[in-house]
Amino acid sequence: MPVSRRTFLSGCVALPLSAQTSGFSVAEQSVGNGTLTTISDGHLTLPGSFVFDPMPRDELLPLLENAGISEKTLTPECNVSLYQDGQNTVLFDVGSGPDFQSSAGKLPDGLELAGIAPEDVTHVVFTHAHPDHIWGLLDEFDDPLFYDATYMIGRAEWDYWWNPETVNTIGEARAAMAVGAKRRLEAIEDTVEFFDGGQEILSGIQAVATPGHTPGHMSFEVRGGSDAAMIIGDAITNHHVAFMRPEWLSGSDQDAETAASTRTALFDRIVADNLKIAGFHLPGGGVGHVERNSEGYRFVPENS
Template identity: 65%
Template sequence: MSFTRRTFLQTGAALPLLGSLPTLAKAELSLGSATLTTVSDGNLVLPANFIFETMPQDELAPLIQEFSLSGERITPECNLALYQDGTNTVLFDVGSGPDFMPSAGSVVNSLDAIGVAPEDVTHVLFTHAHPDHIWGLLDDFDEPVFYEAEYMMGRAEWDYWWNPETVNTIGDARAAFAVGAKRRMEMIENAVTLFDDGQEVLPGIAAVSTPGHTPGHMAFEVRNGSHAAMILGDAIGNHHVAFRKPDWRSGSDQDGDLAIKTRNMLLDRLSSEQMDLIGFHLPNGGIGRAEKSADGYTFVSEAS
């Protein structure tokens, strides 16, 4: 398969540390007669320990230096995948919306920059229900942004966040995640379709169970003819330690040990099949491939 018409749309300097308007990044992948495009929702601003605290610090230090990371904070991109096959316009996740972080929540502007209006989206498929993936469901008036879309979520993920006990068991640091997810899910309760692992949720789009980051996290294999790509969500959450050291526990994962198994499964498959991937928090628009290396794996960006 080939990459076509990659552009990066600049609408002003991005200052992620200050929470200013983000760069609108677009990367596009040709998938047979269909296209997969990533559109930016901005970026997150997180304390570095949110990911790194659970890792061996002596071994981590050289990687922080190699990848020019900050030991204080990280600012990962938020890249939403948009699939268009001439019939369906499918958005994977909906971003952060106006209530999570000032540096994120710009997906509607990014879609507008490529000529896609909210009402053009026919389906929204959720990888999981963390704030940067589902809080963008509602606008400032608590109305659904993608009001013409059919909403679809994995059954295990829906059941987890719908359970009234989740807010009491998820831990204080993530309690607001549970409250925010439930409130938004209540708005689509009567309009959501649930699916299970391995199910073809739409023509050419199959659900792939990838738990660990959340209990019911789903990736999606998108196939058009002989061409395929994997939409990862947060199952592989960054381009540095997740690839180089997939056996390290990440503080961003709700079940660190299960996430390790999922990460290794995905990286082995993606590298052996040389399948294109789209990662929500991977750099330069998030499209690329995984290559096996002597010390783990390497993310090879489509933009590199």
């Protein structure tokens, strides 16, 4: 029987322990004089319908078969980006924490293995406020886990989740996302800093408005001299259909039409500027580059 979004969201906490990951994949590349690293927060288990429902099935199935992707179940990696330039240690998103899926929420262990303590993180920058990106904000005492960090989020994204009407308008299947986001944003209300698309939020880091997946989703271009990478969050959510058919609507996006336009434009920018990318749900640690091919685009992991 197909799994609905409502069933998926309501069952997240109850996933079996057998779904947990035991390792922590790390991918790394230099960007100018800095280092961009991804650290695993584990992985998610999603029904294929969560992504594939709006897509033309007769065209979709051959693509999935050629890519070796199941139409029924997806298990995307969750890769949190960390950028260190000798002055700042910047974490982009904070993972799921313990309350979303048992296969995720591994970031604290991954950071420890990488030799990064919570107090080492100078800035936490959010791409958006979906559970797998922001629910790891709080520790077991409901205090911010990265207690010495400056927290930063796009103004439009904050306004959307802070709005008390969002929980009523987002749809029943996503209402838990709105409640969870608001609770965590309340914990940083007095200290958070806001930014807009096109703004340089820190030296060498520019916010890029990439709406659609959520209303205020942001990506980030990290640049060191002529060397640059794009941290894409969920603007490009997978390495298969999103690359082969970026114009197709995806069920994982809150505004699917806007997200498709954003994806297409983002691919154009990445290829034209020859940017490295770091994707939250891309395989092999999520770091790599993009190639054009006969199917549209292809993700090439850094460690391939």
